[in-house]
Amino acid sequence: MISVENLTKAYGAQRAVDDVSFICEPGTVTGFLGPNGAGKSTTMRMICGLTPPTSGRATVAGVPYRRLGNPGRHVGVLLDASAQHAGRTGREVLALAALTMGLDTQRVSARLERVGLGGASAKRRIRAYSLGMRQRLGLAYAMIGDPAVLILDEPANGLDPEGIHWMRGLLRDFADRGGTVLLSSHLLREVEVIADRLVVIGNGRILVEGDKEDLLGAAGTLVRASDPAALEALLQRMGLTGTRTADGSVLVPSDPQTIGPAAAAAGVVLLELRPAGAGGLEEMFLRLTAGTETGAAAR
Structure with a gap:
């Protein structure tokens, strides 16, 4: 190992x-x-x-x-x-x-x-x-x-x-x-x-x-909020841990049908809410590394 x-x-x-x-x-x-x-x-x-x-x-x-x-x-x-x-x-x-x-x-x-x-x-x-x-x-x-x-x-x-x-x-x-x-x-x-x-x-x-398989098959949901701190607080209350991507979105291990209504009820304005991982490894990689200093050079 x-x-x-x-x-x-x-x-x-x-x-x-x-x-x-x-x-x-x-x-x-x-x-x-x-x-x-x-x-x-x-x-x-x-x-x-x-x-x-x-x-x-x-x-x-x-x-x-x-x-x-x-x-x-x-x-x-x-x-x-x-x-x-x-x-x-x-x-x-x-x-x-x-x-x-x-x-x-x-x-x-x-x-x-x-x-x-x-x-x-x-x-x-x-x-x-x-x-x-x-x-x-x-x-x-x-x-x-x-x-x-x-x-x-x-x-x-x-x-x-x-x-x-x-x-x-x-x-x-x-x-x-x-x-x-x-x-x-x-x-x-x-x-x-x-x-x-x-x-x-x-x-x-x-x-x-x-x-x-876990990362690609159950990639979760990409979420972006106008108030990132409010989104983070909401996820904590829901018992979810989000992973921030290089382009500012948050990858959440849940589905849009769960996150959307919860954000609406909490008054958290979402700018992005969509399933992640549908495009396989290439899309996940580009999403995670988008906007980084070296990401543009690699593409």
Whole structure:
């Protein structure tokens, strides 16, 4: 399991990640979503021990990444598909990884075949690889040690439709066999297909997180009032907890038929009242991140 507890990373007065908490459980794929600059990569780097947090902690199987013995046997990481030495071949990259982890190099050929880089592709220098081929090699590298956890930052970048379909099956099979996957991606429709849980981050803060079906299938109601404080007080009296979205609306876990009459009776003027979630993950994502500093750039 991956556990992130109150992670914060500040650069001077700027908080790149601000009090982020979530968990990724065995047997699940967690989609980690957010616009460019939202804090996804920084969070993943803190989980992997590459960036020290200002406060908070992250553990894998209850242990900080830096304390794991032979970490590649426990956690497979792909944060940058272009991080490998450009002068080495695909086979050399995996062979060195196997030697470093104390593994039999005989497994290298099978792992290259599994990601579609067998034969002549295994003998080519990394500098001659396309981005999609580097992504495939990065996945093979991440999985060479048979880890129980995968942490992947934009692994579908550069993959063609067939490659994306292949990767989806690979990760789904990994999770179905009990593995834990934390997956960052801008391909929302692919994440919607493969993910079991969702974590959406914006401006360094968690905007929403939970089971995909709960978030999309029972998304609740979007409400906006002329007096936000009056709306908040009404929701408290109704025993409901609203989640404020980036565009100023409030996502309420109830239906319009319940909220509308209650607001009218309380004299709360509503400017918006409509079901949320009908457009799937893409609409939810755009709604949550609309108006953020990085949201416009991501679109």
